[in-house]
Amino acid sequence: MENIIRLLIIDDDLNDAEMMVSTLKSAGFAVRPERAEDEEELHEKLRSHTPDVVICTLNHPELSLEKVVEANQHMGRHAPIVAVATSPDLDVVDCMELGAHDMVQKNRLDHLRHVVTRxxxxxxxxxxxxxFESGLRDTERRCKTLLDSSRDAIAYVHEGMHTYANTSYLELFGYSHxxxxxxxxxxxxxxxxxxxxLKDFLRAYERNRGQDQDASDSEPLDLQIRxxxxxALAVQMEFSPATIDGEPCTQILIRNRTSNTRELEKQLNYLAQRDLITGLYNRQYFMERLQDAFSTATQGNGNASLIELRIDRFSNIRETVGVAGGDLVLGDIGKLLEEVCAEEDIVARFDGEAFAILTRQWESETLERFTQGILETISNHICDVEGRSLTCTASMGVARIDENAPDMNELLSRAQKACQQAAREGNGHRVVIYRPKEREMTQKQLDETWTARISEAIRDNRLHLLYQPVVSLHGESGERYEVFMRLLDEDGEAISPAEFMPSAERTNMAKALDRWVIDHAVQRLATQRKAGHDTIFFIKITAGSLHDPGMLPWIMERLKEHRIPAECVVFELKENTVVxxxxxxxxxxxxxxSVHCQLALEDFGNGLNPFQVLNHFPADYLKVDASFTRNLPSSEENQKAMRQxxxxxxxxxxxxxxQQVEDANSLSILWGLGINYIQGNFLQPPSEGLEYDFSTMG
Known part of the structure; x- marks a missing residue:
């Protein structure tokens, strides 16, 4: 999902406002900024746009913080307002009492980035x-409808008095309304x-509720009613906590004692929770218990672990013994898991040959012993399938659940990825405990990790160049390619720069990477031109190179050494880097x-006045930010922005x-808007070759 933030900025200095926008873009936001210069414009912006955040500089000559807060409320907006102080004497508490979400000093853009993100x-x-509140109200309305139409006698009681009763309840007691x-x-x-x-029962029931015990587990009460x-009627009353109109109360469900519906209901509930092949819990029930464990852990009331277990090479087993035999194997493994897991653990068959375990084991050592014990038990077990003896192994992936746990889908994804990794390594019979990825580390840890990995990649020659065609929509001659760099991990898998360049740019590694890319790209360009191709390369430059006094002389030397005409190289910088x-x-x-190299400004168009930067950085090419290209056919807002x-x-x-043109509809719209060049996977993904047929767009 596009990480778009709609920003309304109150600042009389356009350069400062642009700097704020650039800071937020560097944090990964696709910024849609607006700027108000007076009270009338502020009301108009709030009327016509729905800002996610308002940034209000406190020294504005016409718009005070009080006026901005008042306008925000008057126009029915809820956007949090971040006050930006120009003096260290201003107090954050004073700003928050006026209605600001927080306050930052104007010279602390790093602080602003964190506050606006929050x-x-x-x-x-x-x-x-x-x-959710709207959905809850809708759900309550539907529940009320279901209660009204239920054949069970149901009532809500608060402090011993009836607050609601459905038709069946009224009919049971002989009342009409x-x-x-x-x-x-x-x-x-x-x-x-x-x-x-009844009095004794209710006292015990209320006492259990007061001690935070689960009152819904109370046994039904056999009574005679009038x-x-x-x-006189003999009935069973069941009591459970409930709410009505937001107020706590007790729900009463009455069943006739002579019926056997409760026992039938127990049997149906049991069957609804179970997998028919293994007898274990099914996926639906497991997900409910996983949600409970997730809620408990994220509230700091107890950690847990989610385990995915898959039988290795189960397709081979099924080919050997058939579908029915495979089911017998699954049943055997299910019984083993129930035996080795603790009583409080939840064991379920998830799908196919996959099982899931929810356990309170969380510490690394105990979790390691627990999972290894399960694998050994499975590998030592002999399955008897219609007289044939079989053995099997399993792979396990573990995702730990604590206060920092992500959402449920991510937890399941982590366990699945870890299980897949275990299955790949050594042909299974392994456990992999999910470890935090780079994005989950602190910035310092992340930078140290990537500095070491990049240094090793340069040393071991594990950097790699790819090329993507930049194609003219109007028949311009020549071959143009953008140069991309990939880092290969120890297994030869490519890593996108989006993963390591932020760390490289915070350290000195970006300069080293720039030099490696330029050196190897210029060599390839020289070979291409010697072969008779009129080729131009777009080569990215990072902020690190702007601070390297030796970079420019070194670039000139490389071009001269390989006899590359300077106009055949387009050096490309990001807009937020330039700002x-x-x-x-x-x-x-x-x-x-001065030596006739060309310039490109990447991720262009998100600033308040994006063309202002061109007074200082005379770019020949403007690469419009990819957020304007995505969903272009369905977004009138993006089409309008691209046209302007x-x-x-x-x-x-x-x-x-x-950039990032992914479909034919977008291409036709861009052609109609007069766009000069396009690139994207729709034409050709980045590749090692320089063989694109540019004549196809002519």
């Missing part, structure tokens, strides 16, 4: 809450001989332009490049 998440969760029993205590509807019995006509380091970027661009950017760029004799 405020945007707060707004997202608030919107989810409102959606709820009004007839609203003033009658429950005790008066029970025969005199059983009233003390109808309005004086008739953040405007002085260095300006000097870098001036030097490259394209028209303005063409008026300044600049070329527009649309």
């Amino acid at each position: 405020a945007a998440e707060f707004q997202r969760q608030w919107r989810r809450l409102k959606t 709820l009004d007839d029993i609203e003033g009658i205590p429950l005790m008066d509807m029970v025969s005199r001989d059983d009233q003390q019995k 109808t309005a006509g004086g008739e 953040a380091y405007l002085k260095q970027a300006k000097e870098f661009a001036k030097a490259l332009k 950017i394209t028209d303005t760029a063409h008026s300044q004799n600049r070329l527009i490049l649309a």
